[in-house]
Amino acid sequence: MVELHTRALATTSSDVVISTDHLVKTYQYHRQQAGLVNALKSLVHREYQTRVAVKGIDLAVRRGEVVGLLGPNGAGKTTTLKMLTGLLRPSDGAVSVLGFQPWQRETEFLRRIALVMGQKSMLWWDVSAMESLLLHKDMYGLDEATFRESVDELAELLDVRQHLDIQVRRLSLGERMKLELMVALVHRPEVLFLDEPTIGLDVVAKARVRTFLADVNRHRGTTIVITSHDMDDIEALCQRVMIMTQGEIEYDGDLTQLVRTTQPRKRIRVVFGGPVDLETVRTQLPDVDVKDRTEDHSEAVVMIESPRDVLSETLSRLPLLGPVIDIDVSDTDIDEIIRELFTRRSEAEVSP
Amino acid sequence: MTMSQKWRVIRRLFAINCASTMAYRFEFIIWMAGSIVTPIVGLAIWRATAASGATLPVSATYLTTYFVMSSLFALATSSWHGEWMPSMIREGKLSIWLMRPGSVYFEIIANNLAEKVIKLVVLLPMVGIFGWFFRDDLAVPGGVLRWTLTIISLLLGAIMFFSLRALVGTIGFWMEETRSINVAIGLLEGILLGGIIPLALFPEWSQGFVAAQVFRFRFAFSLDVLLADLSTAELIQGFAWQLAWTAGMVAASVWLWNRGRAVFSAVGG
Numbered sequence: 025m026v027e028l029h030t031r032a033l034a035t036t037s038s039d040v041v042i043s044t045d046h047l048v049k050t051y052q053y054h055r056q057q058a059g060l061v062n063a064l065k066s067l068v069h070r071e072y073q074t075r076v077a078v079k080g081i082d083l084a085v086r087r088g089e090v091v092g093l094l095g096p097n098g099a100g101k102t103t104t105l106k107m108l109t110g111l112l113r114p115s116d117g118a119v120s121v122l123g124f125q126p127w128q129r130e131t132e133f134l135r136r137i138a139l140v141m142g143q144k145s146m147l148w149w150d151v152s153a154m155e156s157l158l159l160h161k162d163m164y165g166l167d168e169a170t171f172r173e174s175v176d177e178l179a180e181l182l183d184v185r186q187h188l189d190i191q192v193r194r195l196s197l198g199e200r201m202k203l204e205l206m207v208a209l210v211h212r213p214e215v216l217f218l219d220e221p222t223i224g225l226d227v228v229a230k231a232r233v234r235t236f237l238a239d240v241n242r243h244r245g246t247t248i249v250i251t252s253h254d255m256d257d258i259e260a261l262c263q264r265v266m267i268m269t270q271g272e273i274e275y276d277g278d279l280t281q282l283v284r285t286t287q288p289r290k291r292i293r294v295v296f297g298g299p300v301d302l303e304t305v306r307t308q309l310p311d312v313d314v315k316d317r318t319e320d321h322s323e324a325v326v327m328i329e330s331p332r333d334v335l336s337e338t339l340s341r342l343p344l345l346g347p348v349i350d351i352d353v354s355d356t357d358i359d360e361i362i363r364e365l366f367t368r369r370s371e372a373e374v375s376p
Numbered sequence: 377m378t379m380s381q382k383w384r385v386i387r388r389l390f391a392i393n394c395a396s397t398m399a400y401r402f403e404f405i406i407w408m409a410g411s412i413v414t415p416i417v418g419l420a421i422w423r424a425t426a427a428s429g430a431t432l433p434v435s436a437t438y439l440t441t442y443f444v445m446s447s448l449f450a451l452a453t454s455s456w457h458g459e460w461m462p463s464m465i466r467e468g469k470l471s472i473w474l475m476r477p478g479s480v481y482f483e484i485i486a487n488n489l490a491e492k493v494i495k496l497v498v499l500l501p502m503v504g505i506f507g508w509f510f511r512d513d514l515a516v517p518g519g520v521l522r523w524t525l526t527i528i529s530l531l532l533g534a535i536m537f538f539s540l541r542a543l544v545g546t547i548g549f550w551m552e553e554t555r556s557i558n559v560a561i562g563l564l565e566g567i568l569l570g571g572i573i574p575l576a577l578f579p580e581w582s583q584g585f586v587a588a589q590v591f592r593f594r595f596a597f598s599l600d601v602l603l604a605d606l607s608t609a610e611l612i613q614g615f616a617w618q619l620a621w622t623a624g625m626v627a628a629s630v631w632l633w634n635r636g637r638a639v640f641s642a643v644g645g
Binding site: 111138145155162165223337 | 377381384389390391392395399409413466469471473474475476477478638
């Protein structure tokens with residue numbers, strides 16, 4: 025068993041609100057083989073194994089940053105989030121959030137952070153959301169003026185004023201999630217941790233939540249750490265992403281830079297006003313890859329990928345292939361980029 | 377968190393729980409109707425036994441008043457969080473509380489008090505009707521000292537059983553399912569609580585054990601304080617046992633809760 029050893033980490037800069045130093049989390053679990061005999065055996069003798077969920081990660085998050093924690097299931101991102109919020113005590117290494125060791129769960133620390141879990145509610149089902157807000161007012165010791173100001177601001181940003189006095193069980197999932205965020209933010213936390221905040225929401229509700237979180241970050245300077253499987257959340261909110269695989273941080277940096285590094289090619293969708301000869305495309309644009317082509321009697325839609333450094337040259341040559349009706353240039357879908365990153369990592373581990 | 381802040385939080389949670397409970401008011405009427413069946417059946421059995429010529433060590437007045445009052449005393453000392461705490465731990469709902477500057481016990485206490493108030497409103501008329509039917513043998517004693525001691529005893533019984541339920545619920549940190557423990561305790565309660573068989577009617581040879589066992593001190597002892605004209609020595613002995621059980625249960629539940637919290641922060645929820 026890994027010896028429990030945690031130490032205080034001095035926050036090196038006043039700007040850094042979250043920092044970890046070789047943060048480790050190990051779990052013990054017992055193996056149970058199938059069958060009645062093995063089940064009976066396990067009653068008297070259990071074979072324990074240790075799993076390292078987080079393998080010595082180092083990170084620093086500055087005040088006001090919005091950081092996305094990404095990774096496949098079992099990568100260690102939720103475990104990391106739980107250590108940052110104090111729900112889990114690290115097995116080794118150091119963690120500091122706002123100068124506190126989170127697992128000690130000091131009242132002053134809890135007053136300055138908030139955690140929203142998409143699948144766990146802070147709202148009371150059978151009463152109005154205002155009751156939950158008033159409870160938080162008492163719990164966080166907010167005075168009447170601060171409370172009213174905060175409620176007014178959040179209700180405005182989320183457009184939920186009309187829902188505040190309705191029994192929570194009568195609201196839609198999207199409306200409940202907005203109120204969930206409101207309850208979490210009414211005490212003006214400096215750091216907000218979000219675990220899958222848009223899970224189960226429809227497209228409109230997701231967009232509203234993302235806009236709101238961006239507003240909160242901009243207006244209140246709230247530092248946000250978010251885990252999500254929805255890449256649109258990450259794209260809309262995070263300047264910086266940390267990609268975790270198998271308990272380690274694989275990438276920590278700018279989202280745009282990640283896209284450029286992982287996918288140095290731009291995707292171009294061109295609609296031509298007539299048939300296009302593929303041979304001509306390859307001759308005129310030797311650096312591009314043709315990914316797809318569909319044609320009917322009046323137009324042809326061609327999907328190509330071009331290296332970023334010759335993009336303008338590629339675009340300027342497109343009219344040479346035929347009459348251009350429409351051009352759409354985009355980066356590769358962020359989902360695809362992340363998927364490719366994980367796939368590369370898995371392949372590297374399999375190969376000798 | 378200051379004491380006044382804690383009080384404000386509990387008061388707010390009490391109001392929330394009262395409002396939540398009102399949403400289930402019809403269910404509560406059925407529950408309370410069910411809870412008054414036990415003393416009615418108990419009284420019917422013992423009156424029939426006495427009518428058939430059996431000699432009971434207690435009077436008809438004691439028996440009738442005991443059963444009429446028992447559902448109120450049972451309600452006053454009841455707790456139920458032992459049944460839902462394990463699922464709260466297992467499903468990670470405890471995390472919501474651990475992330476806020478307020479103990480989950482604020483909610484458990486508020487829920488307990490709020491439901492008791494609502495249940496009492498429903499139960500009182502039922503007890504009134506029950507008592508009216510047997511009014512000839514009903515005699516609720518007066519006296520400030522007697523009632524003061526009864527209320528103190530009821531409070532201790534409520535705290536003791538609240539702690540016992542917390543103890544069982546806390547086992548949820550280690551076991552995924554604690555229903556079997558609740559069932560086992562329920563079976564023992566059925567016999568040793570004094571709900572169907574007043575403890576005074578247990579055989580003479582078992583009285584030593586019956587007088588000291590934990591279940592007596594939920595409400596049977598309180599009923600005896602009110603109805604049985606206990607001697608000073610019996611009162612001192614009874615309260616000593618009740619205090620010891622209460623202190624033991626509180627200490628055990630706090631200790632186990634702290635251990636459980638440490639386990640929870642080691643493995644997560």
